[in-house]
Amino acid sequence: MKLTVNGEPRELEGAWGGESLLYALRERLGLPGSKNACEQGECGSCSVYLDGTLVCSCLVLAAQAEGREVVTVEGLAPAGGLHPIQQAFVDAGAVQCGFCTPGLVVASHDLLARDPRPSEAEIREALAGNICRCTGYAKIIDAVQLAAERLAP
Ligand code: FES
Numbered sequence: 535m536k537l538t539v540n541g542e543p544r545e546l547e548g549a550w551g552g553e554s555l556l557y558a559l560r561e562r563l564g565l566p567g568s569k570n571a572c573e574q575g576e577c578g579s580c581s582v583y584l585d586g587t588l589v590c591s592c593l594v595l596a597a598q599a600e601g602r603e604v605v606t607v608e609g610l611a612p613a614g615g616l617h618p619i620q621q622a623f624v625d626a627g628a629v630q631c632g633f634c635t636p637g638l639v640v641a642s643h644d645l646l647a648r649d650p651r652p653s654e655a656e657i658r659e660a661l662a663g664n665i666c667r668c669t670g671y672a673k674i675i676d677a678v679q680l681a682a683e684r685l686a687p
C-alpha cells in the first residue's frame with residue numbers, strides 16, 4: 535500500500551489492509567507521535583489529518599489510506615522545532631504526562647485553521663473528543679487561546 539505521509543511518499547510493506555492506520559503509522563512507519571490510548575475512537579490521542587480532515591487514526595483502516603494524504607503531529611512542526619501550538623502548550627503548562635498532547639495539538643491545529651479566534655466554548659466543543667486525564671482542561675484551553683493570540687493575523 536502506498537500513501538503520502540507528512541508530504542513524503544511512503545509504502546506500507548507487508549501491511550495487512552485490516553490493520554489500523556494508527557498501527558501502520560506507529561509500527562511500520564516509525565511515527566510514534568500519534569498515541570494509542572483507547573483504540574476505540576473515544577480519546578482522540580491518535581488524531582491525524584486524512585486528506586485534510588481530522589480523523590481518529592485508530593478507526594481508519596490502513597487500506598482506507600491507500601493513495602491518500604496523511605499528516606501526523608510530526609508533520610506539523612518544522613524540523614527540529616516546535617509548532618507554535620506545541621510551544622503554547624508548553625508555555626501554558628498544559629502538558630503533564632503528555633499522552634493526550636499530540637492529539638490535542640492536531641485537533642487544535644484543525645480548529646485554529648477553521649477559526650483563528652475561537653471562543654472558550656468553541657475551543658471546548660472542538661476538543662470535546664480529546665480526553666486528558668491529568669490537566670483538568672483549564673490549561674489546555676489557556677494553551678489554545680495563547681496559540682490563537684500568537685498565530686492570529
Ligand atoms: S486511540 Fe484512537 S481515539 Fe483513542
Ligand code: FES
Pocket residue numbers: 628629630631632633634635665666667668669
Ligand atoms: S497530560 Fe496526561 S492525559 Fe493529558
